[in-house]
Amino acid sequence: MKIDRVTKHFGGLVAVNSVSFDISEGELLALVGPNGAGKTTLFNVITGVLKASSGNIFFNGKEITGKRTNQIARMGIGRTFQIVRPFGKMTVLENILVPLGKAFYTRLSVFSHSPHEKIFISKAMDLLKSAYLDDEANKMASYLPIGMQRRLEIARALALEPKLLLLDEPAAGLNEKESMQLKEYIEKINSSGVSILLIEHDMKFIMSISKRIVVLDHGSKIAEGTPSEIASNPRVIEAYLGRKHKKGDKSA
Amino acid sequence: MDYLMTLGIFASIYTILAISLNILTGYAGQVSLGHAALFGVGAYTSAALTVNLGFNYWAALPLSILITALVGALIGLSSLRAHSDFLVLITIGINFVVVALLKYTPFFGGPYGLLGIPRPSLFGEAMNTFEYFWYAVGWASFTILFVYWMSKKYIRTAFEAIKEDEEAAEAMTVSVPRFKIYAFAISAAFAGLAGNLWAHYMGVIFPGNFSFDTSIEIMTMIVLGGIGTIRGAVFGAVLLVFLPEYLRFVSDYRMLIYGLIIVFTMLFIPSGLLGDNSITWRWTRIFKKGDRVAKNNEN
Structure with missing residues (x-):
């Protein structure tokens, strides 16, 4: 995917300011920056939830700027949300069955195919197994603890068979053990060939998982490089790490 | 006996109405308090086609369903801009507008309604009450079976997804506008069928038959029976058609009792x-x- 000088402003506020970067196939790229840096806004622009004020986004050589969210998802970009959004009143299994119907939602076969067909159920169970959620398949999604809901969201996005997965702060609010489980899961997904763009605040998590990092501050890209380059970049330290370190708050 | 048959016909018609509202509100989460407007569109379309334009009943039947579905889809367009509580207000407004339009349009008979709507004929003879009862029960059964079948398919999954979370549904490739319009159109098609059955049984229709009160009545049925289930819609419809006939005080305080049912069901x-x-x-x-x-x- 290629992001080319994307700008998004809300009235006078510039939330994303001419940001450009690429993600190559199979890469795991982290997007970091202090609160309000424009990371989630950029996610929403990529997925078509918000319209870019200017700039272009290409995916697999095709322009996706201005397309509708469901079309972008169908082209192979899966996402999760900063505040988890599973379909709360569906079971865990049913949550996965929703994206498995993607071939039908644009056709009249939406009337003839059933989510209860064996192939869908077994596909969904496989996805749940790889997310360590197969034991919870028949539970209502909203009853799950937050760590499981996050993995459910990722599994649900994976059911689209995406080429690129956008993860918005998947480790937020997780304890050490859940966070380790999540890291393992993300690495497993990445090694299966899915590119990942990851927003994260937890620097320990980021440093251990990504090979390349893009830093945003006040909507602009201020740095790009390997974890060690980023950690020693003075602009980054000033904008992000430095300030946080002084407060003694590494995780915020 | 005719009286019981008539109640059975009303119960069938309201079963169709309740199930159709359940598709829209129970499955797709689009709350409408103007469902009687679509009931009225179906009734008036069929009545105008047969009485004013001389159509045969069997031609008017599919046309009235189709036209009501189209009107439903148009109303559905408003749901693309307005969400939940705003949509409720819009549907109430639409109900009043439709009743007013019927009242002030001479083609539709104005406040005096349309008279002399023919019964459908079978083998050259108009159906009597007994035959019409089975005809209505047949359509109600068809509606139950069709919606049951539909509820097992991916269309239901798409409806549930947009009901739960529109943004997440879009991210899962479910087009929210498309399925909202589907829900409105399918729901309206059945409301149109119910309107057709009503008009051709009564023989005369007035704008007042399709007022906001009727919308509340349909909503009460699905709320009491259980939103989101076919059995609930059927149970609510049958109960609220028969109850007032056997308990006189219920029919005297109809709207009061409907209101209380909604309040208490929602609370408890x-x-x-x-x-x-x-x-x-x-x-x-x-x-x-x-x-x-x-x-x-x-x-």
Whole structure:
């Protein structure tokens, strides 16, 4: 995917300011920056939830700027949300069955195919197994603890068979053990060939998982490089790490 | 006997109405308090086609369903801009507008309504009440079977997804506008069918038949029976058609009682008498084998 000088402003506020970067196939790229840096806004622009004020986004050589969210998802970009959004009143299994119907939602076969067909159920169970959620398949999604809901969201996005997965702060609010489980899961997904763009605040998590990092501050890209380059970049330290370190708050 | 047959016809028509509102509100989460408008569009289309334009009943039937579905789809367009509580207000407004249009349009008979709407004929003879009863029951059964069948398909999954979370549904490739319009159109098609059955049984229709009160009546049925389930819609419709006939005080204070039913159901049994998670429904399941929790989650 290629992001080319994307700008998004809300009235006078510039939330994303001419940001450009690429993600190559199979890469795991982290997007970091202090609160309000424009990371989630950029996610929403990529997925078509918000319209870019200017700039272009290409995916697999095709322009996706201005397309509708469901079309972008169908082209192979899966996402999760900063505040988890599973379909709360569906079971865990049913949550996965929703994206498995993607071939039908644009056709009249939406009337003839059933989510209860064996192939869908077994596909969904496989996805749940790889997310360590197969034991919870028949539970209502909203009853799950937050760590499981996050993995459910990722599994649900994976059911689209995406080429690129956008993860918005998947480790937020997780304890050490859940966070380790999540890291393992993300690495497993990445090694299966899915590119990942990851927003994260937890620097320990980021440093251990990504090979390349893009830093945003006040909507602009201020740095790009390997974890060690980023950690020693003075602009980054000033904008992000430095300030946080002084407060003694590494995780915020 | 004719009286019982008439009640049976009303129960069938209201069953169709309740199920059709359930598609829109129970499945797709689009709350409408103007469903009677679509009921009226179906009734008036069929009546105008047969009385004013001389169409045969069997030609007017599919046309009235189709035209009501189109009107439903148009109303559905408004749901693309307005969400939940705003949509409720819009649908109420549409109900009043439709009734007013019928009242002030001479083509539709104005406040005096349309008279002399023919009964459908079978083998050259107009149906009597007994035959019409089975005709209406037949359509109600068809509606139940069709919607049951539909509820097992991916269309239902798409509806549930947009009801739960529109943004997440879009991210899962479910087009929210498309399925909102589907829900409005399918729901309207059945409301149109109910309107057709009503008009050709009564023989005369007035704008007042399709007022906001009727919308509340339909909503009360699905709320009482259990939103989101076919059995709830059928139960609510049949109960609220027969109850006022046997308990006179209910019919004297009809709107008061409907209002109270809505208030108390929402406060104490929000999933209705036969909803998936209602105490009453789970109680009936105690006597059945199998995992109740899994069953409850399934539908």
